[in-house]
Amino acid sequence: MVEQILNHSYLALFFPLAGFIIIGLGLGRESRKLASAVAIAMATLALCSSLALAWAYKLTVLEQPGLYPDQTLVATRTSWLNFAPGMSADMGVLLDPISVMMLLVVTSIAFLVTIYSIGYMRHDPGFVRFFALLDLFVFAMLGLVLATNILQMFVFWELVGVSSYTLIGFWYEKPAAVAAAKKAFIVTRFADAFFLLGIIVISQQAGGFDFSLLNSPAIATLLNHQVAILGLDVNLLSLTSLLIFAGGWGKSAMFPLHVWLPDAMEGPTPVSSIIHSATMVVAGVYLTARMFPLFAAAPGTLTVIMTVGALTALFAAVIAITQKDIKRILAFSTLSQLGYMMFSLGVAKTTPGGDILVFGYSASMFHVFTHAFFKCMLFLGAGAVIHAVHAGDLEQMGGLRRRLPWTYCAMLTACLAIAGIFPFSGFWSKDAILLAALASGHLLVFAVALVTGGLTAFYMFRLFFLTFHGAPRHGHTDPEDPWMTCAIVILTVPTVFAGGLEHLFTATVIPALPAPLVHSQAAWLPWLASGVGLTAIAGAWALYGQGDLRLATRLCQRLGLAHRIIFNKFYLDEAYLFVTRRLIFAGLAQPAAWFDRQVVDGAMDLCATILQAGGQTIRCLQNGQLQVYLGAAIFGVFFLLTFVYLI
Amino acid sequence: MNGPLLLTTIWLLPFITGLAILPLNRDAHQKIKQISLLGNGLNLLLIIFLLLRFIDSAPTMPPGSHASHFLFAYRTAWFSILNIEYNIGVDAISVLMMLLTGIVIVCGILASWPLEKQSKEFFILLNVLVGGVYGVFVSLDLFTFFLFYEVAVLPMYLLIGLWGTGKKEYAAMKLTLMLVAGSAFIFAGILALYFESGLQSFDLSRLALIRFPLAFQLWAFPLIFTGFAVLGAMFPFHTWSPDGHASAPTAVSMLHAGVLMKLGGYGCLRVAIYLLPEGAQFWLPFFLVLVTINVLYGAFCAIRQTDLKYITAYSSVSHCGLVLFGFAAMTFAGLKGAVLQMVSHGLMTALFFCLIGMIYSRTHTREVDDMGGLMKVMPFLSVAFVIAGLAGLGLPGLSGFVAEVNIFVGAYANPATLNRICTVLAVLSIVVTAVYMLRAVNSLVGGPLAGRFALLTDASLLERAPVTILLACLFGMGILPGWIIKLVDNAVHPIFNNMMR
């Protein structure tokens, strides 16, 4: 049985793909019932097969630690792309603790989002297309998660990118949606170009693509030397690992490549929920975790990761406080949480004493796990609110507590979870991350994490109070939809209880490093973190709890310029526009096009013109005057005769 | 049917089809098209049959072999005073190219079904052109190779000049003159090979055994390589491509960008690199710089274009630059990637021009700024256009990725600093490619639908056929590249070994 399941591990990927093909190609536009039935069936089958796979993995690997010392099992593998003799890339299914964790997260969230979307998309003309694309995304995401080698990961990495592109631009008639889709794809593509470069460099050195090969200490040693690039002395290992990390930098929307994620909220809310918060955007974190042994061996790489992560966490949290659109706030909150996961990976490994510490690694993976559920739910809840009031602006909400009671309760648990309040799941994973930051000795990072935790609690409850409390600031409200409510309510279970699984992560989710686990308990830490969170919630209550915005507005006016800068997201979008429009389009592409038409093509035309002018000149001789011809002939004869005579 | 006869039939069949059209009435448009489709469809089947037989009987080459092995070879004296022979045979590269040609021409004929203007002459010329292309791919005698090459290039002048749009006379003249100038280089080079070898022979296999003196290779290689590279749109000899493609009618654009430009790459590989390896080693780094410019510069130029055909033409410049880039990388994976890119780009660009033709026939504009929201009225064409765009920007799962990643990996595998720098630049070009592809796709498909387009219809069943065929090929090559790579491996090994000897 176990054998069978492992042999057919590709089924987990197959079902979503089948869903995509059946819905995308097989069904007409009208068969909504059939499309939703197929979508639900495929999501269920994928969930079942991934559960079976996890079970089989547990029986095979986790219960036989002697057979699989690094807890890694390649269940399926088939040769795909053959480069040169001895260097080929496979397609396969790799099972290890983090891939199984992600497998479960992706399939379960996909299942719930599918259910939710049937309600949410009910009146949309693109209903069928939506489910086809959703299944395509799930397929691509599973392929990414289960990749056995870095090229396979890149293949599916691009596929999730393109499904994200098509889903952000799902409402293709909205220019904003189309522009956001393009922006998301191009920004991540920019990062992916470096990722591809990193893959090329490392595969060239290592002679292969498999993660087991790339993560082996031998490769790290092989790469760990200085090379001169354009006069600079660079460590090849650091360079390569940073190039690979660049992929994650874009996909996980780390500062300053985060600009695409807030705009991506133009897509339908279920899409934001599954792709742009719970699963796809953590692909960058997942990549970092996947390549962790290599990154950890590289001098400086983890420091970069840590710095970028911490910076993004704080930066996004600050912006989130000022935003007015419910989905944008959640998007910045996602950025901030991704920053958490990133710096948690960054603080793993090194301490000032030189000890090896992988606690941050498991904390990060744990946070990926818990965050997926509560953030997914926050988005679904926000979707329910938008569905009810047909607007996303917080200023048009308020007082929805009575109209959407289920959503209200569910959102409350999710907000408590993300604020890190005991005993909700977020408390445990955030605590683990804070502990990791503290234990690593990077006190600045710890302080940033703590402050960001407070800010998170503040802006989440600002959102919560403005949405549900106070007097209504809107007209008509639609009632709750059973499909949507069902999915949201189911999600409260992991949101509340996922914290209980922490021991699984600390016990098993450890990369293949020969590392002793340092777990210095700081008993005061949970109290401190909770204290900060509760204070922030209290602050939010004081400012927004009554649904009265006057106090908050006065505060904003007092802050003036600072508020305006933060509200405009530090003008980074404008900076990007300047770089692309003015520098690249007008400064590079326009001259190139001009140069091509005028200079290069002009040179070709010049050749033609010269020939033509020559022809014109010679043509005058051919004037049709017999006597001129004759004169020329006679002159020629005399000329030749003289010539011959003189010689 | 024995192999050589099969090869002869394949290149003769288009000419016969052309002859069969000749006695028809000028107004029998349907009949003319049906006969063309029949002839070329039959030919495609023959090529598939050839491919299957080839796979069956191709021996696995020993890795160290230096000489390309040609299957179904046949030779007989044709003009014995000058030792010109009718000498045919194929290896995997030529079979794949023939397959590509077969697919593109069938799709091209289907795509030009609405054409009514002088259809008889049009289809005769089209068939002559295709016959020439097949002839090039089966020829192992450099003289007949060149002869067929010219037969393939020259009908283009009439096809663009008579059936084109816009500045068609100018474009046709420019295209023909530049290509013929390239041909002059090629012919001079071939004659030099003929005499310098001491054999007074045009036989490719025999010439390949000669070690030409280095001094000779140093001037002959750039001559021949540049001659072919003009057709491969190498910077700065690419400027015929935007005007030519923009003015040509749909089927001709498809055939020209899809197949004819590949003749350039094919000639570079088969004649220049294979016969003059030391010259290649000396000169290719220089050409590497030029084609890196090609790749980046074509992409940057494409950003600023507003006409769909110009965008596609510049993207062809960029992508065909990658073909030559793969050659210039001088590594095994690079050469292989270049061959794959020829196939992939042929399919992709044929699809592009096919779609643009169909969209243009509805909207009567090719300006991207004038369009928008076409997804609503023509979902099939729009989705196909999106997929073509994604193939163009090298999305995995479509053929472009397989080729590009091979080229990049191959280019980086060469440890020379120049190669490394050029590889980095070429890899970064995928971002620029994404920018112009998405710009075209988004402004075509997305946004609000203009009122005057509200009544347009989606593709008819007949129009869906070529699009579907090309899409299937793009996906097939992208998802299951194994068999095609195995074939190409076998054919590239001897060329690579010979180059590195």
Next chain:
Amino acid sequence: MTLSHCIVLALILCAIGVYGLLSRRNLIGLLLSVEVMLNGANLNFAAFAHFRATDPVAGAIFPVFVMAVSACEMAVALAIVIALYRGRRQLDVRSLEELRG
């Protein structure tokens, strides 16, 4: 009278013909000039046949032959000239330049 005299006369005739060809504007004048040149050539034939050849008959045949051919030529040329004159009412060669490149 020696061979030299004859050759000089032939040369003078030929030169007159050339001069006429280059300077005349009328087509008929041109034809006359051509005839003068031809006769210069004929004179050469006859003179060489008379002074140098072993068998003078062979040399004498040529002028006869040339005269016959030029008579035919004249017939054709005059026909063309007349046709031209009918069409254009003038025979100035400088205005006849349809073959200009």
